[in-house]
Amino acid sequence: MTDLRQTTGAAVRTSCRLGKLTGPTPGLALGFVQANLVILPRDWAFDFLLFCQRNPKPCPLLDVTEPGDPEPAVIAPGADLRTDLPAYRVWREGVLVEEPREITRHWRADLVSFLIGCSFTFENALLTADVPVRHIEDGVNVPMYRTNVPCRAAGRFSGPMVVSMRPLKPAQVVKATQICSRLPRAHGAPVHFGDPGAIGIGDIAKPDFGDPVSIKTGEVPVFWACGVTPQAVLMEAKPPFAITHKPGHMFLTNLRDSDLEGE
Protein backbone atom coordinates (compact mmCIF):
# COMPACT_ATOMS: atom_id res chain seq x y z
CA MET A 1 0.00 0.00 0.00
CA THR A 2 1.33 3.41 -1.01
CA ASP A 3 2.24 5.87 1.76
CA LEU A 4 0.17 8.87 0.65
CA ARG A 5 2.33 11.17 2.77
CA GLN A 6 5.46 10.48 0.68
CA THR A 7 3.91 10.63 -2.76
CA THR A 8 2.90 13.18 -5.41
CA GLY A 9 -0.20 15.31 -5.77
CA ALA A 10 -1.09 13.24 -8.85
CA ALA A 11 -0.93 9.97 -6.87
CA VAL A 12 -3.30 11.34 -4.21
CA ARG A 13 -5.72 12.43 -6.97
CA THR A 14 -5.62 8.93 -8.48
CA SER A 15 -6.44 7.43 -5.07
CA CYS A 16 -9.47 9.72 -4.87
CA ARG A 17 -10.56 8.89 -8.42
CA LEU A 18 -10.39 5.14 -7.65
CA GLY A 19 -12.41 5.63 -4.47
CA LYS A 20 -9.51 4.51 -2.27
CA LEU A 21 -9.09 7.85 -0.48
CA THR A 22 -12.21 9.38 1.04
CA GLY A 23 -10.68 10.99 4.15
CA PRO A 24 -9.02 14.35 4.90
CA THR A 25 -5.82 15.41 3.12
CA PRO A 26 -3.64 17.28 5.68
CA GLY A 27 -0.15 15.77 5.66
CA LEU A 28 -0.63 13.96 2.32
CA ALA A 29 1.82 14.44 -0.60
CA LEU A 30 4.02 16.62 1.60
CA GLY A 31 5.55 19.51 -0.34
CA PHE A 32 2.71 19.65 -2.87
CA VAL A 33 0.26 22.54 -2.73
CA GLN A 34 -3.30 21.77 -1.60
CA ALA A 35 -6.21 23.93 -2.75
CA ASN A 36 -9.73 24.92 -1.72
CA LEU A 37 -12.40 24.29 -4.38
CA VAL A 38 -15.44 26.42 -5.23
CA ILE A 39 -17.63 25.59 -8.26
CA LEU A 40 -20.30 28.02 -9.49
CA PRO A 41 -22.51 28.51 -12.56
CA ARG A 42 -21.01 30.93 -15.10
CA ASP A 43 -23.72 33.46 -14.28
CA TRP A 44 -22.25 33.80 -10.78
CA ALA A 45 -18.63 33.23 -11.74
CA PHE A 46 -17.81 36.80 -12.83
CA ASP A 47 -18.86 38.24 -9.46
CA PHE A 48 -16.91 35.55 -7.61
CA LEU A 49 -13.80 36.00 -9.76
CA LEU A 50 -14.03 39.72 -9.07
CA PHE A 51 -14.47 39.05 -5.34
CA CYS A 52 -11.28 36.95 -5.31
CA GLN A 53 -9.39 39.54 -7.37
CA ARG A 54 -10.38 42.24 -4.84
CA ASN A 55 -9.61 40.12 -1.78
CA PRO A 56 -6.40 38.27 -2.63
CA LYS A 57 -5.35 37.63 0.98
CA PRO A 58 -8.34 35.47 1.94
CA CYS A 59 -8.89 34.31 -1.68
CA PRO A 60 -5.55 33.73 -3.47
CA LEU A 61 -6.50 32.25 -6.84
CA LEU A 62 -4.33 29.40 -8.10
CA ASP A 63 -6.47 28.43 -11.10
CA VAL A 64 -9.88 29.11 -12.64
CA THR A 65 -11.33 26.80 -15.29
CA GLU A 66 -13.22 27.55 -18.49
CA PRO A 67 -17.01 27.03 -18.13
CA GLY A 68 -17.78 23.30 -18.37
CA ASP A 69 -14.14 22.21 -18.30
CA PRO A 70 -13.35 20.02 -15.25
CA GLU A 71 -9.56 20.18 -15.84
CA PRO A 72 -7.51 22.76 -13.93
CA ALA A 73 -4.96 22.97 -16.73
CA VAL A 74 -2.60 25.42 -14.99
CA ILE A 75 -2.00 23.68 -11.67
CA ALA A 76 -2.86 20.03 -12.49
CA PRO A 77 -3.00 19.15 -16.21
CA GLY A 78 -4.96 15.94 -16.74
CA ALA A 79 -6.80 16.13 -13.41
CA ASP A 80 -10.60 15.88 -13.23
CA LEU A 81 -12.20 18.09 -10.59
CA ARG A 82 -15.35 15.90 -10.66
CA THR A 83 -13.60 12.84 -9.22
CA ASP A 84 -10.17 13.79 -7.88
CA LEU A 85 -11.04 15.09 -4.41
CA PRO A 86 -11.86 12.76 -1.48
CA ALA A 87 -15.25 14.39 -0.72
CA TYR A 88 -17.47 17.28 -1.85
CA ARG A 89 -20.33 19.41 -0.61
CA VAL A 90 -23.29 20.30 -2.84
CA TRP A 91 -25.21 23.49 -2.00
CA ARG A 92 -28.59 24.78 -3.23
CA GLU A 93 -29.66 28.33 -2.33
CA GLY A 94 -26.90 28.37 0.31
CA VAL A 95 -28.12 25.14 1.97
CA LEU A 96 -25.93 22.01 2.17
CA VAL A 97 -27.91 19.26 0.46
CA GLU A 98 -25.40 16.47 -0.10
CA GLU A 99 -21.85 15.32 0.71
CA PRO A 100 -20.93 13.04 -2.21
CA ARG A 101 -17.63 11.30 -2.94
CA GLU A 102 -17.67 12.47 -6.58
CA ILE A 103 -19.78 14.95 -8.54
CA THR A 104 -19.95 13.52 -12.06
CA ARG A 105 -23.75 13.43 -12.07
CA HIS A 106 -23.91 17.06 -10.87
CA TRP A 107 -21.67 18.36 -13.65
CA ARG A 108 -23.01 20.98 -16.07
CA ALA A 109 -21.66 22.77 -19.12
CA ASP A 110 -21.86 26.15 -17.35
CA LEU A 111 -19.86 25.31 -14.22
CA VAL A 112 -16.68 27.28 -13.46
CA SER A 113 -14.20 25.95 -10.89
CA PHE A 114 -12.04 28.12 -8.63
CA LEU A 115 -8.94 26.69 -6.93
CA ILE A 116 -7.86 28.82 -3.98
CA GLY A 117 -4.58 28.66 -2.02
CA CYS A 118 -4.58 27.10 1.42
CA SER A 119 -2.83 27.62 4.75
CA PHE A 120 -1.17 24.18 4.70
CA THR A 121 1.48 25.66 2.40
CA PHE A 122 2.60 28.36 4.83
CA GLU A 123 2.28 26.05 7.84
CA ASN A 124 4.78 23.68 6.19
CA ALA A 125 7.09 26.66 5.61
CA LEU A 126 6.74 27.76 9.25
CA LEU A 127 7.48 24.27 10.59
CA THR A 128 10.54 23.98 8.33
CA ALA A 129 11.81 27.24 9.89
CA ASP A 130 11.13 25.96 13.44
CA VAL A 131 8.21 28.32 13.96
CA PRO A 132 5.67 26.27 15.96
CA VAL A 133 2.09 25.71 14.76
CA ARG A 134 0.02 25.15 17.90
CA HIS A 135 -3.01 23.35 16.48
CA ILE A 136 -0.71 20.84 14.77
CA GLU A 137 1.17 20.33 18.08
CA ASP A 138 -2.20 19.86 19.82
CA GLY A 139 -3.60 17.61 17.07
CA VAL A 140 -6.74 19.72 16.56
CA ASN A 141 -8.24 21.86 13.77
CA VAL A 142 -6.97 25.46 13.44
CA PRO A 143 -9.13 28.02 15.31
CA MET A 144 -10.97 30.40 12.94
CA TYR A 145 -12.93 33.57 13.73
CA ARG A 146 -15.35 35.92 11.99
CA THR A 147 -13.97 39.47 12.22
CA ASN A 148 -15.45 42.94 11.79
CA VAL A 149 -13.02 43.59 8.90
CA PRO A 150 -15.15 43.84 5.75
CA CYS A 151 -13.98 42.22 2.53
CA ARG A 152 -14.24 44.37 -0.57
CA ALA A 153 -17.66 43.55 -2.00
CA ALA A 154 -18.07 42.35 -5.60
CA GLY A 155 -21.51 42.12 -7.18
CA ARG A 156 -23.63 39.78 -5.04
CA PHE A 157 -20.71 38.80 -2.79
CA SER A 158 -19.82 40.63 0.44
CA GLY A 159 -19.10 39.90 4.08
CA PRO A 160 -16.47 39.97 6.81
CA MET A 161 -13.03 38.41 6.58
CA VAL A 162 -12.60 35.13 8.43
CA VAL A 163 -9.16 34.69 10.03
CA SER A 164 -7.19 31.76 11.39
CA MET A 165 -5.05 32.13 14.52
CA ARG A 166 -1.70 30.74 15.62
CA PRO A 167 -0.07 31.88 18.93
CA LEU A 168 3.60 32.94 18.63
CA LYS A 169 6.32 34.74 20.61
CA PRO A 170 7.20 38.22 19.24
CA ALA A 171 10.47 37.09 17.57
CA GLN A 172 8.51 34.25 15.95
CA VAL A 173 5.91 36.76 14.72
CA VAL A 174 8.68 38.60 12.88
CA LYS A 175 10.02 35.36 11.39
CA ALA A 176 6.51 34.20 10.40
CA THR A 177 5.84 37.58 8.76
CA GLN A 178 9.01 37.29 6.70
CA ILE A 179 8.25 33.70 5.65
CA CYS A 180 4.59 34.30 4.83
CA SER A 181 5.29 37.54 2.93
CA ARG A 182 7.06 35.33 0.40
CA LEU A 183 3.87 33.27 -0.06
CA PRO A 184 1.22 35.73 -1.31
CA ARG A 185 -0.70 32.89 -2.99
CA ALA A 186 -1.02 31.06 0.35
CA HIS A 187 -2.70 33.94 2.26
CA GLY A 188 0.56 35.91 2.65
CA ALA A 189 1.62 37.86 5.74
CA PRO A 190 -0.58 38.03 8.86
CA VAL A 191 -3.37 40.63 8.85
CA HIS A 192 -3.25 41.33 12.62
CA PHE A 193 -1.65 40.28 15.88
CA GLY A 194 -2.40 40.98 19.54
CA ASP A 195 -5.76 42.35 20.74
CA PRO A 196 -8.52 40.12 19.27
CA GLY A 197 -11.10 42.83 20.06
CA ALA A 198 -9.41 45.24 17.62
CA ILE A 199 -10.73 43.12 14.73
CA GLY A 200 -14.06 42.29 16.35
CA ILE A 201 -13.26 38.94 17.96
CA GLY A 202 -15.17 38.69 21.26
CA ASP A 203 -13.66 35.61 22.88
CA ILE A 204 -10.41 34.07 21.63
CA ALA A 205 -11.31 30.85 23.50
CA LYS A 206 -14.45 30.41 21.39
CA PRO A 207 -13.58 30.23 17.68
CA ASP A 208 -16.44 30.39 15.15
CA PHE A 209 -14.94 27.43 13.26
CA GLY A 210 -12.34 24.80 14.24
CA ASP A 211 -11.01 24.24 17.75
CA PRO A 212 -9.58 26.52 20.47
CA VAL A 213 -5.83 26.30 21.18
CA SER A 214 -3.76 27.33 24.20
CA ILE A 215 -1.90 30.67 24.24
CA LYS A 216 1.17 30.38 26.45
CA THR A 217 2.83 33.12 28.55
CA GLY A 218 4.81 35.48 26.31
CA GLU A 219 2.84 34.55 23.21
CA VAL A 220 0.49 36.78 21.22
CA PRO A 221 -2.32 35.57 18.97
CA VAL A 222 -1.42 36.07 15.29
CA PHE A 223 -4.16 36.24 12.67
CA TRP A 224 -4.04 35.28 8.99
CA ALA A 225 -6.68 35.80 6.29
CA CYS A 226 -8.42 32.43 5.97
CA GLY A 227 -9.70 30.40 3.01
CA VAL A 228 -12.99 29.88 4.86
CA THR A 229 -13.80 33.52 3.96
CA PRO A 230 -14.89 32.80 0.37
CA GLN A 231 -17.04 29.85 1.51
CA ALA A 232 -18.74 31.98 4.20
CA VAL A 233 -19.37 34.78 1.69
CA LEU A 234 -20.61 32.29 -0.90
CA MET A 235 -23.13 30.67 1.42
CA GLU A 236 -24.35 34.11 2.52
CA ALA A 237 -25.01 35.07 -1.14
CA LYS A 238 -27.09 31.89 -1.61
CA PRO A 239 -26.39 31.07 -5.27
CA PRO A 240 -28.94 28.59 -6.68
CA PHE A 241 -26.22 25.96 -7.08
CA ALA A 242 -22.65 25.53 -5.85
CA ILE A 243 -20.18 22.77 -5.09
CA THR A 244 -17.20 23.00 -2.73
CA HIS A 245 -14.69 20.56 -1.26
CA LYS A 246 -15.64 19.07 2.11
CA PRO A 247 -13.58 20.95 4.75
CA GLY A 248 -10.14 19.34 5.17
CA HIS A 249 -10.67 17.26 2.02
CA MET A 250 -8.65 19.39 -0.39
CA PHE A 251 -7.55 19.20 -4.01
CA LEU A 252 -3.91 18.12 -4.44
CA THR A 253 -2.15 20.10 -7.20
CA ASN A 254 1.05 19.50 -9.16
CA LEU A 255 2.52 22.70 -7.68
CA ARG A 256 5.35 22.51 -5.15
CA ASP A 257 5.10 24.72 -2.07
CA SER A 258 7.98 26.80 -3.44
CA ASP A 259 5.93 27.57 -6.60
CA LEU A 260 3.72 29.83 -4.46
CA GLU A 261 6.57 32.16 -3.62
CA GLY A 262 6.05 35.71 -5.00
CA GLU A 263 6.21 37.62 -7.36
Place this chain on the structure above:
Amino acid sequence: MTDLRQTTGAAVRTSCRLGKLTGPTPGLALGFVQANLVILPRDWAFDFLLFCQRNPKPCPLLDVTEPGDPEPAVIAPGADLRTDLPAYRVWREGVLVEEPREITRHWRADLVSFLIGCSFTFENALLTADVPVRHIEDGVNVPMYRTNVPCRAAGRFSGPMVVSMRPLKPAQVVKATQICSRLPRAHGAPVHFGDPGAIGIGDIAKPDFGDPVSIKTGEVPVFWACGVTPQAVLMEAKPPFAITHKPGHMFLTNLRDSDLEGE
Protein backbone atom coordinates in the same frame (compact mmCIF):
# COMPACT_ATOMS: atom_id res chain seq x y z
CA MET B 1 -0.74 77.34 -13.77
CA THR B 2 -0.21 74.11 -11.83
CA ASP B 3 2.91 72.07 -12.58
CA LEU B 4 1.30 68.71 -13.36
CA ARG B 5 4.62 66.96 -12.70
CA GLN B 6 4.64 67.95 -9.02
CA THR B 7 1.00 67.28 -8.20
CA THR B 8 -1.28 64.41 -7.21
CA GLY B 9 -3.04 61.79 -9.31
CA ALA B 10 -6.35 63.43 -8.35
CA ALA B 11 -5.19 66.83 -9.66
CA VAL B 12 -4.22 65.33 -13.03
CA ARG B 13 -7.65 63.66 -13.23
CA THR B 14 -9.35 66.99 -12.54
CA SER B 15 -7.34 68.62 -15.34
CA CYS B 16 -8.56 65.89 -17.69
CA ARG B 17 -12.16 66.26 -16.52
CA LEU B 18 -12.05 70.03 -17.13
CA GLY B 19 -10.59 69.50 -20.60
CA LYS B 20 -7.32 71.23 -19.67
CA LEU B 21 -5.13 68.16 -20.15
CA THR B 22 -5.49 66.28 -23.42
CA GLY B 23 -1.86 65.20 -23.93
CA PRO B 24 0.24 62.22 -22.78
CA THR B 25 0.84 61.52 -19.09
CA PRO B 26 4.45 60.24 -18.72
CA GLY B 27 6.20 62.27 -16.03
CA LEU B 28 2.96 63.70 -14.57
CA ALA B 29 2.13 63.39 -10.85
CA LEU B 30 5.50 61.76 -10.21
CA GLY B 31 5.30 59.00 -7.63
CA PHE B 32 1.64 58.23 -8.36
CA VAL B 33 0.80 55.00 -10.17
CA GLN B 34 -0.48 55.28 -13.76
CA ALA B 35 -2.74 52.61 -15.23
CA ASN B 36 -3.80 51.17 -18.57
CA LEU B 37 -7.57 51.14 -19.19
CA VAL B 38 -9.67 48.49 -20.93
CA ILE B 39 -13.50 48.73 -20.96
CA LEU B 40 -15.64 45.81 -22.16
CA PRO B 41 -19.30 44.74 -22.06
CA ARG B 42 -20.07 42.39 -19.15
CA ASP B 43 -20.61 39.54 -21.60
CA TRP B 44 -16.90 39.73 -22.49
CA ALA B 45 -15.67 40.76 -19.06
CA PHE B 46 -15.51 37.29 -17.49
CA ASP B 47 -13.18 35.99 -20.20
CA PHE B 48 -10.99 39.09 -19.96
CA LEU B 49 -10.84 38.97 -16.16
CA LEU B 50 -9.83 35.32 -16.46
CA PHE B 51 -7.21 36.21 -19.08
CA CYS B 52 -5.68 38.78 -16.73
CA GLN B 53 -5.81 36.36 -13.78
CA ARG B 54 -3.95 33.75 -15.86
CA ASN B 55 -1.38 36.22 -17.25
CA PRO B 56 -0.49 38.47 -14.33
CA LYS B 57 2.90 39.55 -15.68
CA PRO B 58 1.58 41.28 -18.83
CA CYS B 59 -1.81 42.06 -17.19
CA PRO B 60 -1.39 43.00 -13.50
CA LEU B 61 -4.88 44.05 -12.38
CA LEU B 62 -5.06 47.09 -10.12
CA ASP B 63 -8.86 47.47 -10.11
CA VAL B 64 -11.96 46.14 -11.86
CA THR B 65 -15.28 47.97 -11.64
CA GLU B 66 -18.80 46.67 -11.18
CA PRO B 67 -20.81 46.61 -14.47
CA GLY B 68 -22.03 50.15 -15.23
CA ASP B 69 -20.04 51.80 -12.45
CA PRO B 70 -17.50 54.32 -13.80
CA GLU B 71 -15.76 54.71 -10.42
CA PRO B 72 -12.61 52.65 -9.71
CA ALA B 73 -13.34 52.61 -5.98
CA VAL B 74 -10.22 50.71 -4.93
CA ILE B 75 -7.49 52.79 -6.56
CA ALA B 76 -9.20 56.19 -7.06
CA PRO B 77 -12.40 56.72 -5.03
CA GLY B 78 -14.45 59.54 -6.54
CA ALA B 79 -12.84 59.33 -9.96
CA ASP B 80 -14.93 58.98 -13.13
CA LEU B 81 -13.40 56.77 -15.81
CA ARG B 82 -15.63 58.43 -18.46
CA THR B 83 -13.94 61.83 -18.16
CA ASP B 84 -10.74 61.54 -16.13
CA LEU B 85 -8.26 60.41 -18.81
CA PRO B 86 -6.77 62.81 -21.38
CA ALA B 87 -7.87 60.73 -24.41
CA TYR B 88 -9.61 57.46 -25.28
CA ARG B 89 -9.93 55.01 -28.15
CA VAL B 90 -13.28 53.49 -29.12
CA TRP B 91 -13.22 50.11 -30.90
CA ARG B 92 -15.96 48.23 -32.77
CA GLU B 93 -15.29 44.63 -33.87
CA GLY B 94 -11.57 45.24 -33.25
CA VAL B 95 -11.46 48.35 -35.46
CA LEU B 96 -10.52 51.77 -34.08
CA VAL B 97 -13.47 54.06 -34.87
CA GLU B 98 -12.91 57.15 -32.74
CA GLU B 99 -10.39 58.89 -30.47
CA PRO B 100 -12.54 61.05 -28.18
CA ARG B 101 -11.51 63.22 -25.23
CA GLU B 102 -14.24 61.76 -23.02
CA ILE B 103 -16.64 58.84 -23.34
CA THR B 104 -19.80 59.94 -21.49
CA ARG B 105 -22.02 59.44 -24.52
CA HIS B 106 -20.57 55.93 -25.09
CA TRP B 107 -21.30 54.79 -21.54
CA ARG B 108 -23.60 51.80 -20.98
CA ALA B 109 -24.97 49.99 -17.93
CA ASP B 110 -23.13 46.78 -18.86
CA LEU B 111 -19.60 48.18 -19.21
CA VAL B 112 -16.85 46.79 -16.96
CA SER B 113 -13.56 48.70 -16.61
CA PHE B 114 -10.16 47.08 -16.07
CA LEU B 115 -7.23 49.12 -14.71
CA ILE B 116 -3.91 47.42 -15.43
CA GLY B 117 -0.47 48.27 -13.99
CA CYS B 118 2.04 50.08 -16.15
CA SER B 119 5.79 50.11 -16.69
CA PHE B 120 6.18 53.76 -15.60
CA THR B 121 6.11 52.52 -11.98
CA PHE B 122 9.12 50.23 -12.32
CA GLU B 123 10.97 52.70 -14.56
CA ASN B 124 10.73 55.28 -11.77
CA ALA B 125 12.08 52.68 -9.34
CA LEU B 126 14.96 51.84 -11.71
CA LEU B 127 15.90 55.49 -12.19
CA THR B 128 15.82 56.07 -8.42
CA ALA B 129 18.33 53.20 -8.08
CA ASP B 130 20.57 54.65 -10.83
CA VAL B 131 19.67 51.90 -13.30
CA PRO B 132 19.47 53.67 -16.68
CA VAL B 133 16.36 53.56 -18.87
CA ARG B 134 17.59 54.03 -22.44
CA HIS B 135 14.39 55.22 -24.15
CA ILE B 136 13.97 57.92 -21.49
CA GLU B 137 17.62 58.99 -22.00
CA ASP B 138 16.98 59.05 -25.77
CA GLY B 139 13.62 60.82 -25.43
CA VAL B 140 11.73 58.22 -27.47
CA ASN B 141 8.97 55.65 -26.83
CA VAL B 142 10.00 52.28 -25.35
CA PRO B 143 10.64 49.56 -28.00
CA MET B 144 8.07 46.74 -27.86
CA TYR B 145 8.07 43.38 -29.65
CA ARG B 146 5.65 40.55 -30.37
CA THR B 147 7.20 37.27 -29.11
CA ASN B 148 6.52 33.59 -29.77
CA VAL B 149 5.73 33.09 -26.06
CA PRO B 150 2.01 32.27 -25.86
CA CYS B 151 -0.15 33.79 -23.14
CA ARG B 152 -2.43 31.38 -21.33
CA ALA B 153 -5.70 31.54 -23.28
CA ALA B 154 -9.00 32.37 -21.56
CA GLY B 155 -12.30 31.94 -23.40
CA ARG B 156 -12.18 34.08 -26.53
CA PHE B 157 -8.82 35.67 -25.63
CA SER B 158 -5.46 34.28 -26.69
CA GLY B 159 -2.24 35.40 -28.33
CA PRO B 160 1.48 35.95 -27.85
CA MET B 161 3.05 38.02 -25.10
CA VAL B 162 4.27 41.48 -26.10
CA VAL B 163 7.46 42.57 -24.34
CA SER B 164 9.23 45.89 -23.80
CA MET B 165 13.04 46.10 -23.94
CA ARG B 166 15.63 48.09 -22.02
CA PRO B 167 19.41 47.49 -22.59
CA LEU B 168 21.47 46.99 -19.39
CA LYS B 169 24.90 45.82 -18.25
CA PRO B 170 24.87 42.42 -16.46
CA ALA B 171 25.25 43.91 -12.95
CA GLN B 172 22.39 46.26 -13.77
CA VAL B 173 20.27 43.29 -14.91
CA VAL B 174 20.72 41.78 -11.46
CA LYS B 175 19.78 45.05 -9.75
CA ALA B 176 16.78 45.55 -12.06
CA THR B 177 15.61 41.99 -11.36
CA GLN B 178 15.75 42.61 -7.61
CA ILE B 179 13.91 45.93 -7.88
CA CYS B 180 11.22 44.70 -10.28
CA SER B 181 10.62 41.47 -8.33
CA ARG B 182 9.26 43.71 -5.60
CA LEU B 183 6.74 45.22 -8.04
CA PRO B 184 4.58 42.28 -9.19
CA ARG B 185 1.68 44.63 -9.97
CA ALA B 186 3.88 46.64 -12.35
CA HIS B 187 4.88 43.69 -14.60
CA GLY B 188 7.40 42.31 -12.07
CA ALA B 189 10.80 40.80 -12.91
CA PRO B 190 12.04 40.54 -16.51
CA VAL B 191 10.81 37.55 -18.54
CA HIS B 192 14.00 37.18 -20.63
CA PHE B 193 17.37 38.72 -21.38
CA GLY B 194 19.97 38.20 -24.09
CA ASP B 195 19.20 36.43 -27.39
CA PRO B 196 16.08 38.07 -28.91
CA GLY B 197 15.63 35.05 -31.22
CA ALA B 198 15.04 32.76 -28.22
CA ILE B 199 11.63 34.40 -27.73
CA GLY B 200 10.88 34.83 -31.42
CA ILE B 201 12.08 38.38 -31.99
CA GLY B 202 13.57 38.58 -35.50
CA ASP B 203 15.27 41.99 -35.53
CA ILE B 204 15.92 43.92 -32.31
CA ALA B 205 16.38 47.09 -34.39
CA LYS B 206 12.80 46.85 -35.67
CA PRO B 207 10.32 46.89 -32.79
CA ASP B 208 6.66 46.08 -33.55
CA PHE B 209 5.55 49.09 -31.46
CA GLY B 210 7.42 52.15 -30.18
CA ASP B 211 10.92 53.20 -31.24
CA PRO B 212 14.28 51.39 -31.54
CA VAL B 213 16.99 52.26 -28.98
CA SER B 214 20.77 51.81 -29.04
CA ILE B 215 22.39 48.81 -27.30
CA LYS B 216 25.92 49.75 -26.19
CA THR B 217 28.98 47.49 -25.91
CA GLY B 218 28.70 45.30 -22.81
CA GLU B 219 24.93 45.66 -22.60
CA VAL B 220 22.32 42.94 -23.12
CA PRO B 221 18.71 43.51 -24.12
CA VAL B 222 16.39 42.86 -21.17
CA PHE B 223 12.72 42.04 -21.80
CA TRP B 224 9.71 42.71 -19.58
CA ALA B 225 6.09 41.58 -20.04
CA CYS B 226 4.29 44.59 -21.52
CA GLY B 227 0.88 46.16 -20.94
CA VAL B 228 0.35 46.29 -24.71
CA THR B 229 -0.26 42.51 -24.53
CA PRO B 230 -3.87 42.76 -23.32
CA GLN B 231 -4.67 45.41 -25.96
CA ALA B 232 -3.18 43.27 -28.74
CA VAL B 233 -5.11 40.20 -27.52
CA LEU B 234 -8.28 42.26 -27.18
CA MET B 235 -8.14 43.63 -30.71
CA GLU B 236 -7.43 40.15 -32.07
CA ALA B 237 -10.58 38.81 -30.34
CA LYS B 238 -12.66 41.57 -31.97
CA PRO B 239 -15.30 42.20 -29.31
CA PRO B 240 -18.31 44.13 -30.71
CA PHE B 241 -17.47 47.12 -28.50
CA ALA B 242 -14.49 48.18 -26.41
CA ILE B 243 -12.89 51.36 -25.10
CA THR B 244 -9.24 51.79 -24.11
CA HIS B 245 -7.00 54.70 -23.17
CA LYS B 246 -5.09 56.29 -26.05
CA PRO B 247 -1.49 54.98 -25.82
CA GLY B 248 0.58 57.13 -23.45
CA HIS B 249 -2.58 58.85 -22.16
CA MET B 250 -2.99 56.88 -18.95
CA PHE B 251 -5.29 56.97 -15.92
CA LEU B 252 -3.68 58.56 -12.84
CA THR B 253 -4.56 56.66 -9.63
CA ASN B 254 -4.37 57.59 -5.96
CA LEU B 255 -1.83 54.79 -5.40
CA ARG B 256 1.80 55.63 -4.66
CA ASP B 257 4.47 53.67 -6.51
CA SER B 258 5.38 51.96 -3.22
CA ASP B 259 1.79 50.63 -2.93
CA LEU B 260 2.57 48.23 -5.79
CA GLU B 261 5.27 46.44 -3.83
CA GLY B 262 4.40 42.75 -3.17
CA GLU B 263 2.85 40.75 -1.54
